[in-house]
Amino acid sequence: MRKKWKPFWSYDIRKMENWLHDMALAGYRLTKIRTNKRLFIFEEAQHPQRVHYHIVYDKAMDYHLPEAIQSEGWEEVCHQGNWYVLANEKPAEELRCYPVRDGIIKRNRNILYFYGGIFIYLLLTSLLFLVLSCITIFYFGGVLTFEEKPFWIATLTIGGILWLLAPFSTIRLYKTNKQFW
Secondary structure: OEEEEOOOHHHOHHHHHHHHHHHHHOOEEEEEEEOOOOEEEEEEOOOOOOOEEEEEEOOOOOOOOOHHHHHOOOEEEEEEOOEEEEEEOOOHHHOOOOOOOHHHHHHHHHHHHHHHHHHHHHHHHHHHHHHHHHHHHHHOOOOOOOOOOOHHHHHHHHHHHHHHHHHHHHHHHHHHHHHHO
């Protein structure tokens, strides 16, 4: 058994599908996903396989593969929650029918709006702080003072994490959804 941790795997689905394909070629068969822990669990296969994976996000409680998808050779490998991983062993040239990406596009768009809002909020509050600081220092000739409290460490840590996460998530999700349009 081999476990792989992929923290931002749902941001670029095509990249994940290619990675799963490469893992199958290396002799590892996907058996389980744990979306809340961002873990992919593999078992070592008898021999490497050429398997094409397709990841589907569907909020329907009773998701079933459409008849056309099943007749094309797609089968469910594993799922957790709303995420389903499908596999097909046919060569890529022979595949004519793929599951739809609507669920992933809608999900990523909602997350994109959330992180985009956080990013705009960070920009505006930082800009306001800089403008007020400059007015205080240069116009009024004042001095900025900061209290030595442990709260500042938490504020700077959370702010730093948000400054890294919000632009990264916004840009990555925008590029991913642009691929599907």
